[in-house]
Amino acid sequence: MPGLEDLRGLVAKLLRRSGDYETIVSEYVRDLQKILLSADVNVRVVFELTKRVRERALKEKPPPGVSRREWLIKVTYDALVELFGGNSKVDPKPPYTPYVIMLVGVQGSGKTTTAGKIAKFYREMGYRVGLVCADTYRPGAYDQLKQLADRVGAMFYGEPESKDPVKIARNGVNELKRRGADVIIVDTAGRHGYGEEEALLLEMKEIADAIAPDEVMLVVDAAIGQKAYDLAKRFHEATPVGSIVVTKFDGTAKGGGALSAVAATGARIKFIGTGEDVEELEVFSPRRFVARLLGMGDIESLLDRIQRLSGIDELEKAAAEILSGKMTFRTIYKQLEQMRKLGPLKKVLQMIPGLSTLLPSVDEAARLGEEKVAKWMSIINSMTYEELDNPDLLEERSRVRRIARGAGVELSDVRELYSHYKNLKRMIRQLRKRKDLLDRFSKLGGM
Ligand SMILES: Nc1nc2c(ncn2[C@@H]2O[C@H](COP(=O)(O)OP(=O)(O)OP(=O)(O)O)[C@@H](O)[C@H]2O)c(=O)[nH]1
Numbered sequence: 001m002p003g004l005e006d007l008r009g010l011v012a013k014l015l016r017r018s019g020d021y022e023t024i025v026s027e028y029v030r031d032l033q034k035i036l037l038s039a040d041v042n043v044r045v046v047f048e049l050t051k052r053v054r055e056r057a058l059k060e061k062p063p064p065g066v067s068r069r070e071w072l073i074k075v076t077y078d079a080l081v082e083l084f085g086g087n088s089k090v091d092p093k094p095p096y097t098p099y100v101i102m103l104v105g106v107q108g109s110g111k112t113t114t115a116g117k118i119a120k121f122y123r124e125m126g127y128r129v130g131l132v133c134a135d136t137y138r139p140g141a142y143d144q145l146k147q148l149a150d151r152v153g154a155m156f157y158g159e160p161e162s163k164d165p166v167k168i169a170r171n172g173v174n175e176l177k178r179r180g181a182d183v184i185i186v187d188t189a190g191r192h193g194y195g196e197e198e199a200l201l202l203e204m205k206e207i208a209d210a211i212a213p214d215e216v217m218l219v220v221d222a223a224i225g226q227k228a229y230d231l232a233k234r235f236h237e238a239t240p241v242g243s244i245v246v247t248k249f250d251g252t253a254k255g256g257g258a259l260s261a262v263a264a265t266g267a268r269i270k271f272i273g274t275g276e277d278v279e280e281l282e283v284f285s286p287r288r289f290v291a292r293l294l295g296m297g298d299i300e301s302l303l304d305r306i307q308r309l310s311g312i313d314e315l316e317k318a319a320a321e322i323l324s325g326k327m328t329f330r331t332i333y334k335q336l337e338q339m340r341k342l343g344p345l346k347k348v349l350q351m352i353p354g355l356s357t358l359l360p361s362v363d364e365a366a367r368l369g370e371e372k373v374a375k376w377m378s379i380i381n382s383m384t385y386e387e388l389d390n391p392d393l394l395e396e397r398s399r400v401r402r403i404a405r406g407a408g409v410e411l412s413d414v415r416e417l418y419s420h421y422k423n424l425k426r427m428i429r430q431l432r433k434r435k436d437l438l439d440r441f442s443k444l445g446g447m
């Protein structure tokens, strides 16, 4: 994608840069601005975004184990995801069938092509799809859509002799429903140029009133860049069931501008078109989109690592608590909760420098499956306060029996948890002998 594709180079360049961090950030932010502006993203938006990136990069502290440059990439990722629509997730599945989609948009924006692409998309999801040609304006519109329908294996309805799009649309929807279509896509004529949003929307309303579509899709050509804002805004305000497809991403450097402008209106971007072929349609996800812009594999593993490392502060505190305090079932319960949140203990511990040498001894705990964690938590929930604080009481068989009954588990489950406790206690006794670690954990507050 021209324009935004330089983002990947920006990241690569950042990782190679050397020198003073503040200078690096300044140069980086300037490059980022250039790239976004060249993609036709609104100037004010670009400056706000880069200001935020700079601030976060300079002020925020990355989690331990993440370099500041990596943090800069993560901060950029966050800002770009926000720019292109935030966490919005589109579920392209029709919520019920039959589901009627009506495509609108100005002349040549890519409606008919998109109709074919979407038809193919839903065909591949297993739906029966029907296409309706309600374009009586464009010469050859009927044949164009019919060919696409044949090509993707969709049903087709059209009235080549008719001049009444409203009537065709109504007939088409009824007929295709009768023929058992799950998804019906109505292609309309686009007569007006950009800048004449009102007229376009009015025209669209006439057909919409006749067929009551479940979704109206506005098709926008990416080449109009940030000019997409006004159109998308009016459309979004006019149509509660609206979504947007941005087409021709492949052919313009202004795609970033169009996409960010549309996202800024709060309209739902559902698909992007990335080529002339019926295959070239993508479900739009800001996260996926940005990840790809920045270089997918790298950014994903980085985000993954940052997420895990962010839990480490918490984990180190827990470790300190374990090392300094008494091991009870309460402590074990807390650990189990943490394990649920942060993932397997071993994986997390591996990331704490200095702890890796001890890993074999925590191996067992690390292998605990989710099921077992849940079981153990329910066992602990069945204990009395006395037992929680004095695990050794579980030497008494009658207690083990009572707890097992209370938790609805086998005696062996309770015994297993008890021996886990004993192992942990032994491990901790060994750890306490390692003064270096003790020192390290006692200073944790300042990490
Ligand atoms: N490169 C590229 N070309 C596209 C894309 N979508 C559509 N086109 C091309 O854009 C041109 C117009 O597409 P149509 O689907 O006919 O547009 P339309 O909105 O139906 O046009 P009217 O019916 O005249 O209003 C065609 O040449 C398509 O091949 C896309 O995502 N990428």
Ligand SMILES: [Mg+2]
Pocket: 111, 112, 113, 135, 138, 141, 187, 188, 189
């Ligand atoms: Mg058309």
